[in-house]
Amino acid sequence: MDIADYSLSEDELLRVPFMGADAESIALSLVYTATASNSNLFPPQNIYLTKQYQYSATQILNLTPVSNIAGSSYIDITVTDEHGGSGSHQFTVTVDPVPDPPILSRINTYTITENDSPFYIPIELKDHDQFFSPDSKSITIVNDSIMIKALSSVQNNLVNLSLMGMDCNNTQECTINTIAGETSSLTLSVTPVMNAFGHTTISVTAIDSYGLTDIKRFDIIVRPLPVENTPPIAFDKDIGIDEDKYLYIKLKATDQENDDLTYYILTPPNHGSITKTNDTVLYTPNPHYNGPDSFTYKANDSHDDSNTASIMITIYPIYDPPVAHALNITTCENIPKNLxxxxxxxxxxxxxxxxxxxxxxxxxxxGTPYITYTPD
Structure with missing residues (x-):
């Protein structure tokens, strides 16, 4: 056997054809084994032999380097004949490095409350380039441009960001040194903008010295502080109405949060009746009554009751004519009848x-006290 040295790029498969020979044996009866001196680069499970085709004496050595690792290894191929005799050949395989992008760990969504204290998010970075000296990484934090509503005004930013670690100086960019195959950590400081709430997306970008990048995005949700409700205010009213008339009365209340209001009658009138429809009351005084009357009500905004308000009603007297009663009488002929x-x-x-x-x-x-009826 005479096999030349080989080189391949990181993460590639190498197929090496070769054929052994023995003066006393048939080529098809020879048995081959292959081993690597650098098992970190070529572990046993990544080395196997196949025939070029079923009855071929040509062997194919298949070599697969471990992912993301570069380096070199001696490969020893041993051939054994049917009598136990053996021979070996050694050659070198070099795996050339291919730059790999850095890998940022996944970052979960964070939910906080408006005006919370600053909180800290761990950022983990890994570099798979294990052939070179430590590789420099540049981390850039980008706060996406999102319009946020804060009460009735618009905030341009929801959170302030800064990276914390060696040589970061609490800025949105910093450079860290990584050791190949190991994980480096940074801390991202997040400070909510005062009196702002809503949703924003943060992008974390790792850029190595080859310009390869990895980007992880995550969301920050800032919940608004609970707003203390202001109870509605109901208003008193003084009105007048003529005796034996009816009147529609509009109940009135205001609410600072402009919530929908529901009205409730608390004390009904003593000298009349009312029928309420939403915020309108139909008031009807008792027949022939004149004088003062009143009722009370409140408003509710689904959170709190208002104050108690009074509707004061004055019923003005109107002259009512007397009503005479009819009479039916019976008397005998020529007999007067007193009525x-x-x-x-x-x-x-x-x-x-x-x-x-x-x-x-x-x-x-x-006459007095009677009226006398005398028939013809």
């Missing part, structure tokens, strides 16, 4: 009676 006239005054005024029309078949004579 007592009755009537009602809604205003409780004294009443006097006066004959308006005489009967057709008799005569009415007015």
């Amino acid at each position: 007592i006239l009755t009537a009602f005054s809604p205003d409780n005024l004294p009443l006097t009676f006066q004959i308006k029309d005489q009967p057709t078949h008799g005569i009415l004579s007015q």
Whole structure:
């Protein structure tokens, strides 16, 4: 066997054809084994032999280097014949390095409350280039441009960011030195902007000396502080109405947060009735009543009740004419009949009676306390 030295790039597969010979044996009966001096580069499971085709005497040595590792190793191939005789050949395989991008660890979403204290996020960085001396990494933090609502104004920034670690100087950029295959750590300081809440996305970028990058993005959600509710304010009202009339009354209240309001009657009127529809009340005084009346109400904004407000009502008197009562009488022919006239005054005024029309078949004579009917 005569196998030349080989070189390949990192993470590539190498296939080396060769064929052994023995003066006393058939080539197909020879047995081959292969080993590597650098098992970190070529572990046993990454070395195997195959035939070029089924009955071929040509062997194929398949070599797969460990991912992301560069270096060199001696490869020893041993051939053994059917009588136990053996021979070996050694050659060198060099795995040339290929720059690998840095790897940033995943960063989860963070949820905080408006005006919280600063909090800290660990940033882990790994470099797989294990052939070179330590590689320099540059970390850049970018706060995406997001409009945030804070109460009624707009904040341009939701959080302030700075990296903390060796040679970072609490800025948004810093450079750290990494050791190949090992993990380096930084700390990202996040300070919420005062009186701002909402959502923003943060990008963390690692750039190595070859310009290869890795970017991890994560979200920060800033929840608003609970807002203390201001109770609504209900207003008193004085109104007037004529006796025996009805009136629609608009209840009034204001709320600082402009919440929807619901109105409740607390004390009904003593001299009338009310029917409420949303914020409107239909008030009807009792028949023939005049004088003062009132009722009370409150408003609720689904959080708190308002103060108790009063509706003061004055019912003005209106003159009500008296109502005379009809009478049905029976008497015998030529027999006079005494009658007592009755009537009602809604205003409780004294009443006097006066004959308006005489009967057709008799005569009415007015006396005290009777009126006498005398038939024809």
